[in-house]
Amino acid sequence: MFGYSMADIGNILVMQGFSGLSLFSVLLLMALGLAIIFGQMGVINMAHGEFMTIGAYTTVFLSKLAVKYDIVNYYFVFAIVAAFIIAFAIGYLVEFVLIRHLYKRPLDTLLATWGLSLVMQQIFRSTFGAKEVSAELPQWLLGAFQPTPDIEIPINGVFVMGLAAVVTFGVFLFMFRSRWGLNVRATVQNRVMAGAVGINTKKVDRVTFALGCGIAGVAGAAFTTIASTGPTTGSLYIVDSFMVVVFGGAASLMGTIASAFGIAQAQSILQFFMTSSMGKVSTLLVIVIILMMKPEGLFAAKVRK
């Protein structure tokens, strides 16, 4: 078939399947935080990419410390936690200073957060310099599994997959199995009523926004394993993140997962059989066509109109 042996084809199927799954987990990590903020609060957070960058810079910074104290093999897990905490804290602050004044004007959140993203990029540039930097990775994250001599599964890909699973599960628990999640969902459905029954809606908003930012930070930390970090790194990912969220249907966690999966598999398979650019373009075309037929996205939240 196509001039390759069956063994070759088999190996490639396995590796190709993995590469689709790995892209899926990357897209999912990018989009989860955005989906929470956009879906639950209606805030279009153009600075989402910059919160990823915060996570990435945190990891890079900690990796430099780790090199200094010779603990490179252990620091990475702490770096992820630190990335979450720092992005969460900054998100909390941003909500307080900027976002909470704009809840009644969702389109203005787009402008304000876009401005915020530019400001943050400049802060990164002034603080860390314009050049791209890389985190020092622990040994156990490098290299590949080799179940057979011809199949190689990148370990950093597996790691990102695991992380995406943990984060998604965590978000699920938070949103659907905790008191906090209940408050969030109640506030989204009817803010006035939620306030009337004693839910501190302001606090709920702040925590939700900060949580979304924190997850972006985790995504950023994860990305240091596959890409580099620079002041404009975030803007590379923001389009893909929005694509996943919009395609999935804003308010739904399931939608985000399904959309990330669909986009990743389509892209991965098309890129293999077409050229890389054409694969991307074709994926986008399919998304546009589906969105024309289902403007609310794959899994639209049922709203009473």
Added chain:
Amino acid sequence: MSKYDRRQFMKTAGAVVGASLALGMTASASNVFAADFPTAKVNTTGLAVTDKTVKVGILHSSTGTMAISETGSIQAEKLAIAQINAAGGVLGRKIEIIQEDGASDWPTFAEKSKKLLENDHTAAVFGCWTSASRKAALPVFEKDNGLLFYPTFYEGLEQSKNVFYTGQEATQQILAGLDWVAKEKKAKTYYLIGSDYIWPRTAMKIARKQIEQHLGGKVVGEEYVALGDTQFGSVINKIKLKKPDVIYAAVVGGSNVAWFKQLNAAGINAKKQTLLTISVTEDEVLGIGGENLQGFYSAMKYFQSLKNPNNEKFVAEFKKMWGPKSVIGDVTQAAYEGPWLWKAGVERAGSFDVDKVVAALPGYELKTAPEGYVKVDPNHHLWSKLRVGEWRADGQADVVYESPLIKPDPFPKGYQ
């Protein structure tokens, strides 16, 4: 570099009295006095030249996505100008810099060029990086008869009276590099991969012709990825299936990091695979991480690790000015040559007038270039050598091959 061409000198400074003429002919850079070159004589076209100063422009992106690459060029140009000023300036005049930000946006490059030429009347501009920014600025330079020194290696197929190209064009980088890899590694099959814009596409077009028509090799795959893309899984699987002798790469910017990290993670490393890239310099290695590149090759004209007295001095002074952690890539070095070439052109012409500088520069030999000896060709490109560097884990490269001096040929026959 401050010896004058006697004939030029006599022609343009004929009115100067004998005493100062004698001084002029034996002058070294430090004792050229502006008084010997009256402003009215050296500037007949209304440039920003006074008895004490001359204004030049630096036009690079210090913001936006290209800032990562262009920062080094800005630093190198500022270093060269500071050194020239410390040695007495140009024709006794101190150089003043007007810096503009192209902001990685091509129309902005055109607009700022216009500002530098029409409002500031700068005598020369050092700048641009991507081909797109150069193409946007070019009509402005041609219309206003400005002078641009352009530092980046590029696809060639261009020559303008108003531009001097201090980076290498395609034949000096692509052809020479492929010849090396075909001979040295006995390579027959090639996989071409690049970012999806004009430079990689033109480069690959030229590379394909060279491989198929002159090296007797075969291109088994050609692939372009979107700028900024970080997912190479599918591409890498395709490469694994094709098993090429050489991966020939022109992936640029941040994508590079993802590309090399994922190659390594997928088990493609220098032990198993020859990879030659034309888009990785020391600057990119900072982001990629030396361990991901170890053993792969870059085809460039300059590496920071070059061992010669010019380069040792250059590296030391660059680090003194911009910090011990700064690294110097190929384009940074080419940018450094710009102000020195301009100074030489002005001194050979005895004038700041663009037409006279343009006429005076061809044939000039810059013997103090960090890359070694270079010469300005009448086609406004430099004669330079190609070097192949093998990357080390510490982010520096060992030069494993050095070509003879290559005459620039921006319009190679049969490659257009």
